[in-house]
Amino acid sequence: MSLTAALDSARASLMASGIQSSTISRNIAGASTAGYSRKIAVLDNLPGAGVYVAAIQRAASSGLYNNVLTATSSSAKQSAIYDGLQKIATATVDDPELDQSPTAQLNALKQALQQYANAPDNTTLAQAAVTSAKDMATSLNEATKTVQSVREGADADMATSVANINQLLTQFDKVNNAIVRGTISGDDVTDYLDQRDSIVSKLSEEVGVSMSIRANGDAALYTDSGVVLFDKTARTVSFTATNIYTPGTTGNAVYIDGVPVTGANSVMPLKSGKLAGLAQLRDQDTVTYQSQLDEIARGLINTFKESDQTAAALPDVPGLFTYPGAPAMPASATVSVGLAGLISVAASVDPAQGGNPNLLRDGAISGNAAYNYNTAGNGGYSARLQQLIGGMDAAQPFDATTQGKPSGSLIDFASSSTSWIENQRKTADSNVTYQKTLLDRSTAALSNVSGVNMDDEMSLMLQVERTYSASSKIISTVDEMLQSLLAAVGN
Numbered sequence: 300m301s302l303t304a305a306l307d308s309a310r311a312s313l314m315a316s317g318i319q320s321s322t323i324s325r326n327i328a329g330a331s332t333a334g335y336s337r338k339i340a341v342l343d344n345l346p347g348a349g350v351y352v353a354a355i356q357r358a359a360s361s362g363l364y365n366n367v368l369t370a371t372s373s374s375a376k377q378s379a380i381y382d383g384l385q386k387i388a389t390a391t392v393d394d395p396e397l398d399q400s401p402t403a404q405l406n407a408l409k410q411a412l413q414q415y416a417n418a419p420d421n422t423t424l425a426q427a428a429v430t431s432a433k434d435m436a437t438s439l440n441e442a443t444k445t446v447q448s449v450r451e452g453a454d455a456d457m458a459t460s461v462a463n464i465n466q467l468l469t470q471f472d473k474v475n476n477a478i479v480r481g482t483i484s485g486d487d488v489t490d491y492l493d494q495r496d497s498i499v500s501k502l503s504e505e506v507g508v509s510m511s512i513r514a515n516g517d518a519a520l521y522t523d524s525g526v527v528l529f530d531k532t533a534r535t536v537s538f539t540a541t542n543i544y545t546p547g548t549t550g551n552a553v554y555i556d557g558v559p560v561t562g563a564n565s566v567m568p569l570k571s572g573k574l575a576g577l578a579q580l581r582d583q584d585t586v587t588y589q590s591q592l593d594e595i596a597r598g599l600i601n602t603f604k605e606s607d608q609t610a611a612a613l614p615d616v617p618g619l620f621t622y623p624g625a626p627a628m629p630a631s632a633t634v635s636v637g638l639a640g641l642i643s644v645a646a647s648v649d650p651a652q653g654g655n656p657n658l659l660r661d662g663a664i665s666g667n668a669a670y671n672y673n674t675a676g677n678g679g680y681s682a683r684l685q686q687l688i689g690g691m692d693a694a695q696p697f698d699a700t701t702q703g704k705p706s707g708s709l710i711d712f713a714s715s716s717t718s719w720i721e722n723q724r725k726t727a728d729s730n731v732t733y734q735k736t737l738l739d740r741s742t743a744a745l746s747n748v749s750g751v752n753m754d755d756e757m758s759l760m761l762q763v764e765r766t767y768s769a770s771s772k773i774i775s776t777v778d779e780m781l782q783s784l785l786a787a788v789g790n
């Protein structure tokens with residue numbers, strides 16, 4: 300090898316070592332930065348020209364990265380569902396001290412009726428039974444408010460999620476364009492690639508997403524149901540929030556580029572992500588539980604209804620429990636939407652409203668004498684009270700679409716409703732735990748591949764320093780040889 304070739308080779312080695320050293324320093328500085336991937340200076344060799352840095356690449360694994368995206372979306376969905384169900388369960392069934400659950404209130408009402416039936420001439424016990432009935436109605440009213448509040452919260456969170464998605468897509472557009480331009484011009488775009496991956500990771504929390512890489516580093520984004528989120532340009536994600544929810548309110552759908560991705564009319568519904576979880580909570584789980592509450596309310600009105608005691612064959616009418624649709628009875632075994640929020644105790648039997656609690660014993664709560672059971676006005680009359688107690692244990696049909704017990708006593712149906720919401724919450728909790736564990740393991744696996752190991756970086760830095768020292772020594776030696784040669788020629 301000539302001295303000139305040796306000098307060129309050493310100089311190239313110095314330049315390569317400098318870039319390597321800079322890359323290692325970059326890795327060390329970015330080690331604690333979320334989303335940073337290890338950068339690698341790829342070396343190549345040209346005959347006669349020595350070693351050079353052909354490219355700066357980053358350590359990455361598309362398979363592991365996709366696993367992290369999937370786990371993030373699934374975890375976010377289950378967390379959204381669990382958080383909502385937890386609020387409902389805490390307010391309606393997780394109250395052993397307050398006993399505000401429908402089942403507990405029904406049992407308390409039954410006990411109060413039994414005590415009253417044992418002493419039907421005791422006005423204090425009559426008032427206690429009416430108070431227990433009012434507590435029963437109030438628990439259903441409050442449960443309805445809780446359910447609709449959770450729906451309102453889910454709807455508001457959906458609006459926030461949509462705003463986040465649009466913001467992230469805007470950021471993705473800018474970074475993706477920078478990657479394409481940099482790739483075409485041959486620039487180092489690894490930091491931009493990290494930024495893009497970080498954006499997509501955040502996006503996966505809101506919606507299930509997959510990324511497809513194309514020529515020049517260009518990327519396209521799709522939801523887990525196949526709807527395009529980004530292809531050359533960001534697609535518009537739109538949603539109109541509903542500020543106030545009642546049991547009959549149907550929330551608006553989320554649209555991506557005009558395609559509905561949530562709601563009953565969606566042909567490509569989202570499968571994962573916070574947005575999918577909120578939509579399921581708002582449109583399915585809470586609606587089902589509200590239907591169960593409405594059926595409990597309907598069952599109460601049916602159980603405590605009054606029947607004509609004359610030969611006139613008048614229709615049954617609401618008795619102790621009533622609602623705005625009285626004197627008509629709600630349809631049998633059919634959900635009357637929002638009934639749990641409207642049920643109340645008849646004013647005529649409520650002492651707080653000037654009513655007579657003994658009408659619970661005698662009948663004619665509706666004000667029509669044809670429904671009077673205690674025609675003799677006997678203070679010791681208990682047959683009607685015993686009939687009401689038996690009615691709470693009697694089987695009756697319930698709407699099968701509520702996922703509660705389709706046939707059984709009112710208390711049985713209320714118990715099945717409690718079991719349903721508890722099972723839904725338990726399932727969501729288990730899913731959250733599983734998905735978070737899966738996410739942690741997927742993240743750890745990706746970090747092992749793309750993360751920065753300080754020990755490895757320091758070891759590599761020592762190797763680069765030795766290479767740099769050796770190259771410097773070669774240059775110094777060649778310089779001395781050239782100076783000696785020139786001196787010899789000059790002499």
